Amino acid sequence: MWRFIAGRLLQAIPVILAVITVTFFLVRVAPGGPFDSEKAVIPEVKAALEAQYRLDLPLGQQYFAYLQDLARGELGPSFKYPGRSVNELIAAGLPATAELGAYALLVAVVLGGLAGVVASLKPNSAQDYIPMSVAMIGICMPTFLLGPLLVLLFGIHLEWLPVAGWGDIPGDKILPSLTLGAAYAAYIARLSRAGMLEVMSQDYIRTARAKGLPEWQVVTRHALRGGLIPVVAFLGPAFAGLLAGSFVVETIFQIPGLGRFYVQAAFNRDYTMILGTTVFLSTLIVLFNLLSDILAAWLNPRLRAQYGEA
Amino acid sequence: MPLLSVRDLQVDFTTRNGRITAVNGIGFDVEPGQITAIIGESGSGKSVACYSLLGLLPTPPASIERGSAVFDGRDLLQMSERELREIRGRDIAMIFQDPMTCLNPYMTVGNQLVEPLIYHRKVTRAQARERALELLAEVGLRDPQATIDQYPHQFSGGMRQRVMIAMALINEPRLLIADEPTTALDVTIQAQILELIAELQRKRNIGVIFISHDLSVVADIADEIVVMEKGHVVERGDRQAIFQAAEHPYTQKLLAAIPAGSKPPADAAREDLIQVRNLCTWFSQGRGAEPLRAVDDVSFTVQRGEVLGLVGESGSGKSTIGRSLLRLVPVTSGEVLFDGTDVTGLAGAGLKQMRRRMQMIFQDPYASLNPRMSVYDTLAEPLLLHGIATRKTVEQGVLQLMDDVGLARAFVRKYPHEFSGGQRQRIAIGRALATRPEFVVADEPVSALDVTIQAQILELMLELGREYGLTMLFVSHDLAVVRHIADRILVLYKGRVVEQGTGDALFNAPKEDYTRQLLQAIPGRGLL
Numbered sequence: 001m002w003r004f005i006a007g008r009l010l011q012a013i014p015v016i017l018a019v020i021t022v023t024f025f026l027v028r029v030a031p032g033g034p035f036d037s038e039k040a041v042i043p044e045v046k047a048a049l050e051a052q053y054r055l056d057l058p059l060g061q062q063y064f065a066y067l068q069d070l071a072r073g074e075l076g077p078s079f080k081y082p083g084r085s086v087n088e089l090i091a092a093g094l095p096a097t098a099e100l101g102a103y104a105l106l107v108a109v110v111l112g113g114l115a116g117v118v119a120s121l122k123p124n125s126a127q128d129y130i131p132m133s134v135a136m137i138g139i140c141m142p143t144f145l146l147g148p149l150l151v152l153l154f155g156i157h158l159e160w161l162p163v164a165g166w167g168d169i170p171g172d173k174i175l176p177s178l179t180l181g182a183a184y185a186a187y188i189a190r191l192s193r194a195g196m197l198e199v200m201s202q203d204y205i206r207t208a209r210a211k212g213l214p215e216w217q218v219v220t221r222h223a224l225r226g227g228l229i230p231v232v233a234f235l236g237p238a239f240a241g242l243l244a245g246s247f248v249v250e251t252i253f254q255i256p257g258l259g260r261f262y263v264q265a266a267f268n269r270d271y272t273m274i275l276g277t278t279v280f281l282s283t284l285i286v287l288f289n290l291l292s293d294i295l296a297a298w299l300n301p302r303l304r305a306q307y308g309e310a
Numbered sequence: 311m312p313l314l315s316v317r318d319l320q321v322d323f324t325t326r327n328g329r330i331t332a333v334n335g336i337g338f339d340v341e342p343g344q345i346t347a348i349i350g351e352s353g354s355g356k357s358v359a360c361y362s363l364l365g366l367l368p369t370p371p372a373s374i375e376r377g378s379a380v381f382d383g384r385d386l387l388q389m390s391e392r393e394l395r396e397i398r399g400r401d402i403a404m405i406f407q408d409p410m411t412c413l414n415p416y417m418t419v420g421n422q423l424v425e426p427l428i429y430h431r432k433v434t435r436a437q438a439r440e441r442a443l444e445l446l447a448e449v450g451l452r453d454p455q456a457t458i459d460q461y462p463h464q465f466s467g468g469m470r471q472r473v474m475i476a477m478a479l480i481n482e483p484r485l486l487i488a489d490e491p492t493t494a495l496d497v498t499i500q501a502q503i504l505e506l507i508a509e510l511q512r513k514r515n516i517g518v519i520f521i522s523h524d525l526s527v528v529a530d531i532a533d534e535i536v537v538m539e540k541g542h543v544v545e546r547g548d549r550q551a552i553f554q555a556a557e558h559p560y561t562q563k564l565l566a567a568i569p570a571g572s573k574p575p576a577d578a579a580r581e582d583l584i585q586v587r588n589l590c591t592w593f594s595q596g597r598g599a600e601p602l603r604a605v606d607d608v609s610f611t612v613q614r615g616e617v618l619g620l621v622g623e624s625g626s627g628k629s630t631i632g633r634s635l636l637r638l639v640p641v642t643s644g645e646v647l648f649d650g651t652d653v654t655g656l657a658g659a660g661l662k663q664m665r666r667r668m669q670m671i672f673q674d675p676y677a678s679l680n681p682r683m684s685v686y687d688t689l690a691e692p693l694l695l696h697g698i699a700t701r702k703t704v705e706q707g708v709l710q711l712m713d714d715v716g717l718a719r720a721f722v723r724k725y726p727h728e729f730s731g732g733q734r735q736r737i738a739i740g741r742a743l744a745t746r747p748e749f750v751v752a753d754e755p756v757s758a759l760d761v762t763i764q765a766q767i768l769e770l771m772l773e774l775g776r777e778y779g780l781t782m783l784f785v786s787h788d789l790a791v792v793r794h795i796a797d798r799i800l801v802l803y804k805g806r807v808v809e810q811g812t813g814d815a816l817f818n819a820p821k822e823d824y825t826r827q828l829l830q831a832i833p834g835r836g837l838l
Contacts, residue, residue, distance in 0.1 A: 202411065203406060203408060203411040203412045204411065204412055204413055204414040204415070206366060206406070206412070207404075207406060207412045207413065207414070207474075207477075208414070208425075209366055209398070210364065210366060210398055210399060210403070210404040210406075211398065211399035211425055211426040211429065211477075212395045212396065212397070212398035212399030212400060212426060212429065212430060213395075213399075213425065213426075213429055214395060217429075221417075221425075222414050222417070225416045226414075226415070226416055299416065300415075300416065301415065301416065301461040301463065302415060302461070302463050305461075305463070305464075
């Protein structure tokens with residue numbers, strides 16, 4: 001197992017390196033620079049700024065200098081927030097985003113898993129059609145539509161929940177988490193329904209019934225584990241999607257998270273900030289994919305044996 | 311008084327094409343301490359009848375229309391789901407056909423084993439485990455202490471079936487329903503499992519319903535035999551009566567399907583088409599580990615027009631030899647001369663040319679046909695690929711193949727799932743013959759089929775072999791089947807040839823212990 005984990009971590013290095021390289025050169029190719037603005041800047045000042053941030057060096061040298069910093073864990077100074085490093089900015093934005101992501105994932109797994117399992121127990125009945133139709137709507141509806149709709153309904157019309165903020169008023173975390181998690185809950189509902197239907201038709205479920213176990217034990221003891229493996233395998237990619245999607249939700253609900261910094265950095269051509277956030281997020285995504293693979297292996301003894309040998 | 315008395319049972323299924331009566335007014339009895347065998351081909355309703363007794367059929371589409379099944383003074387068919395559940399796994403237990411899929415792959419066998427005991431008898435986990443260990447030892451598992459916490463995939467098919475049997479017996483049921491419990495197993499393992507079931511049954515004096523498609527399997531163990539065809543019981547009687555004085559034509563057909571006798575000896579010696587010299591095919595088992603010697607220094611020849619049988623149990627290397635000859639697995643060392651050319655060194659165009667002359671028929675016609683290709687596409691592909699037919703003549707070629715393998719031309723646009731197992735194997739044979747090969751490797755082509763279908767397919771293969779002038783390597787675990795079709799037989803054990811000779815020579819005067827063992831394992835040999 002440790003060999004498998006170490007192998008996967010080693011494989012991650014070229015992936016992350018490729019992400020860095022592509023991002024590094026792409027942001028440079030994009031028109032405009034960090035110190036271009038509508039106001040004319042005195043050429044001497046601009047030159048001095050560029051020298052300070054090593055922008056006057058040839059591109060190749062800048063690239064290797066960046067890699068050297070990165071090896072020491074330094075993501076460099078931000079171009080737009082003078083005096084603050086990218087490390088500090090990420091550390092400032094991360095807690096809110098991580099918390100939002102975690103709650104959204106929880107919403108997705110609990111709501112989605114439950115809906116999928118319930119639907120699978122009586123296929124092609126109301127118990128199946130209703131949650132699956134809701135899931136279909138969830139998949140189709142974009143976050144930027146769902147968020148304002150929820151705000152309108154629960155925040156303004158019913159006045160049950162606050163419309164914005166993060167950690168200021170009790171209950172203000174509910175709507176953002178729901179908004180972000182909804183599409184994933186819908187997707188997980190479909191995955192777990194399909195997984196459960198497949199497992200429930202297996203011969204070993206018949207064996208469990210022949211033992212005289214009541215149906216709920218057949219489902220919880222024998223079916224759930226196999227049925228939810230596809231969901232576990234999806235958690236890694238889902239996490240990536242949640243991070244990417246958090247920007248929209250953070251904007252709608254005025255949450256001081258990483259996503260907003262990230263997008264603002266792109267508008268500002270804040271090279272180091274874009275790169276730093278990209279490196280950080282891609283590392284997280286690789287780690288979470290690994291984590292979901294490990295979890296899937298832990299659930300499946302056959303896979304466990306394979307990884308154990310590898 | 312019988313333990314179970316089924317009367318006038320009718321089970322219907324609602325399908326898209328209307329209602330189908332799967333079980334039509336059948337009746338039978340099971341006496342305590344006796345084995346009642348229910349025999350019939352797939353679709354005869356034998357499994358449906360037994361599943362309906364325990365409420366294991368999904369309703370809908372199934373519905374029990376009428377009848378009674380009195381067990382222990384109470385009618386099973388009138389019980390609520392709750393009452394039935396109390397009886398399932400406690401008083402009536404089941405063993406299923408495929409031990410590979412009937413155990414939960416995500417749970418250790420120990421945890422699965424103790425489940426019925428804990429649920430029905432309210433014993434503690436520790437007590438249940440103690441009992442499970444005793445039973446595992448009783449059903450013949452080596453070292454239960456070490457294996458009880460393993461997962462099903464770590465067991466062989468035979469061992470899994472032993473676990474299934476232990477699981478069924480853990481509550482000391484009074485009735486055991488065994489649904490084709492040996493059909494997915496090798497003949498040698500089948501013989502062991504049959505013996506085990508009979509022994510446990512005698513010791514516990516329980517009633518057993520043994521469902522099978524194969525009369526010979528129950529020839530040694532059944533007390534009472536019920537023969538079913540298309541939802542009806544066509545004949546009932548004790549073992550003696552069925553085997554010696556069967557009256558119904560269907561029973562006679564089942565008896566005739568049991569492979570018996572050997573092929574008449576071939577005429578004069580012919581030239582060698584294939585010469586295999588010191589063939590070794592080893593598989594790496596990971597760094598540092600000894601390689602698995604699947605085929606270890608095997609030499610033999612196959613004459614043109616001959617059917618050579620390869621017999622051995624799972625893991626004997628018989629399939630690997632067939633695959634090595636066709637270069638479907640990499641050969642470690644040795645020579646395979648096909649018509650004078652060493653096949654092991656071929657690559658590219660030479661290999662493609664050779665593949666056209668050598669074809670393979672696989673065991674499982676469900677898995678080896680592409681479900682998204684119609685019969686037409688499946689048969690046309692090799693014709694076009696090897697340039698045997700052009701776009702214009704391909705339809706004629708496909709129809710000719712359909713005729714040859716005995717499929718109606720009207721079926722040509724259908725997909726594999728629309729056919730029965732026997733028909734699918736006919737398609738697979740047609741696919742193999744499409745390139746007009748000189749040599750065919752048939753890897754267990756009939757072991758997934760019912761006996762009656764098996765007999766038809768063997769007949770077809772013999773006929774086509776003559777018609778196409780085929781040379782064939784026929785791989786099987788079943789000596790009786792091989793004897794029926796092969797001119798000469800090689801007996802394999804652990805990757806080596808232990809004995810070879812004609813079918814009659816092996817049957818009448820086996821030289822090696824292992825061959826004797828294989829002969830012993832043939833079900834119902836006493837009756838043949």
